[in-house]
Amino acid sequence: MKKNINFKIRHLLTAMLLMTGVAFAFTACSDDDNASNAPAxxxxxxxxxxxxxxxxxxxxxxxxxxxxxxxxxxxxxxxxxxxxxxxxxxxxxxxxxxxxxxxxxxxxxxxxxxxxxxxxxxQIAQPATSMKVRLNKDGILETTLSWSATGAEKFGYILDGSGEEVITDKTSLTLPNDLSVTEHTLSIRSISSDALFNNSTAKTYTFTPTGSIYNGNFGSATLNITDSPVTVEAWRYLNAEGKDADKYKVKVDNLLGKTFTYVSTLVKDASSYVLVPSGDGITEMKDKDGKVIGYDFGTINAKPISVTSITVDKSFGTLTVTYAYDAEMKQKETIKVPITAKKKDASKNEL
The missing domain is CATH 2.60.40.10 (Immunoglobulins)
Structure with missing residues (x-):
């Protein structure tokens, strides 16, 4: 009987020790799991x-x-x-x-x-740009604007500040027979469809074609109706070979308070070239048949001013202006503005 009691006691103690060990092991294991349960x-x-x-x-x-x-x-x-x-x-x-x-x-x-x-x-870089002006195979002046940016798949641009943005995968734009303006502005940005690349913001570049100034220094004359002198510059472009091209530009500054630039093409055997003024404060005047008879320049000293003729001779040596200062356009005056013959350095990009 005593042996059975001792046997049971020994087994009870053994069971208790095992349970304690299991509990200890479970506790230790739980701490390890908590420490090693790092999220993936x-x-x-x-x-x-x-x-x-x-x-x-x-x-x-x-x-x-x-x-x-x-x-x-x-x-x-x-x-x-x-x-x-x-x-x-x-x-x-x-x-x-x-x-x-x-x-x-x-x-x-x-x-x-x-x-x-x-x-x-x-971040994709803003496009780097360049401009080239040349005569094409047909002898017509062309302007080519080029651009590039690493990582860009397409480009968005607005030319000369007007119109909607053009999206293109091309890296250049050619403007044939480019006679409308003497300089261009190009607002352009880089575009990528890859989310890892951020499209650049638009940057605006101003391009001024390089050319020689033909009779290009200032000439000036004072009009009787105003004490402010009018000044004139005349330019002529270079072609791809560095020779005078058939495109010219005349800038008239402070003519009756107005400034304008006129660009056109030389005409063979012409003795002079007619300039057409345009810009803020200048409007066309037409007769009853719709023919342009002059350009309204506003008023000076309470007198209505209209320009009826602006020409430059074929050698670009003299600008002739005829204007009227009465409503009936009968009181007219003609002035001649000498344009000093002096060729300027084309590297100054003055065109």
Missing amino acids: VKKTTSTFNSISFEWATVNGASEYSYRLICDNDGKEIAKASTSATQMTFTDLTPAKTYYLYVAAIIGGTPTEEGRAAAATGF
Whole structure:
């Protein structure tokens, strides 16, 4: 009987020791699991200024703490907690690497942190541009604007500040028979369909064709009706071989208070060239049949001023202006403005 009691006691003690060991082992195992339950983190998507991450659900986790670090300078960008298993960070700096650290919170205790790295994309540079003016095979003056930018698939541009933006994959634009203006503005930006590349902002370039000034210094004369002198410049363009082309420009400054530029093509055997003024404060005057008989320049000293004729001789040596200063256009005066013959340095890009 005594032996049976002792046997039972020994077995009871053994069972108790085993239960204690199991309990201890279970407790130790639970702590290890909590420490090793680091979430598996990975990047899902990224753009030039944003990154999205996600991580696997951890059993028993009530929430997840995270912190985002910029690898380039070690700066902590964000730090918080969430019950979600994904997170998107925006307004990041392009072309930098970021690390996201995530820990699961189980029973108020954080696990070890899981980590993932991802990089933002790049800002595409604004296009670099150039301009070339030449005579084509038919002897007609052409202007070609060219551009390029690394990483760009397309470009958006607005020429001379008007119209809708043109989207193109081409890297140049040719303007045939370019006689309308003497300089061009091109507002252009780089475009990419890849989210890792940010489209550039538009930048406006002003192009001034290079040419020789033919009789190009200032000439001046004073009109009787005003004390302000009118000044004139006349230019002639260069062709692809560096010789005088058939395109010219005349700029008239302060003619009866107005300034305008006229561009046209030389006409063979012409003795002079008629200039057509245009711009703010200048309007056409027509007779009853619709024929242009002059240009209204407004008033000076309470007198209506109209220009009836503006010509330059074929040698670009003299500008002749006839204007009237009465409503009936009968009181007329003609002035001649000498244009000093002096060729200027084409490298100054004065055209």
